[in-house]
Amino acid sequence: MENKTCAKCGSNHLMPGLEIISHLYKPTVMTGSNWIGMATASSELTATVCGECGYTEIYATEPQTLYKEWRRENA
């Protein structure tokens, strides 16, 4: 892990690597009479919490997976 400082207060008291499991569920999709079903994308999230001001950065560990699913829905 690289040495980082808080984006808000500049403190280096950061606690990286807190993990959150997140699932992104898409609503069911119908095109014409074809049942496509429920598309699901999931990605683990990692959070870095500032021990000084509490500012929290959250990153998806599999952003490409989420983006692919998002594009399919929002293209």
Ligand SMILES: [Zn+2]
């Ligand atoms: Zn901070």
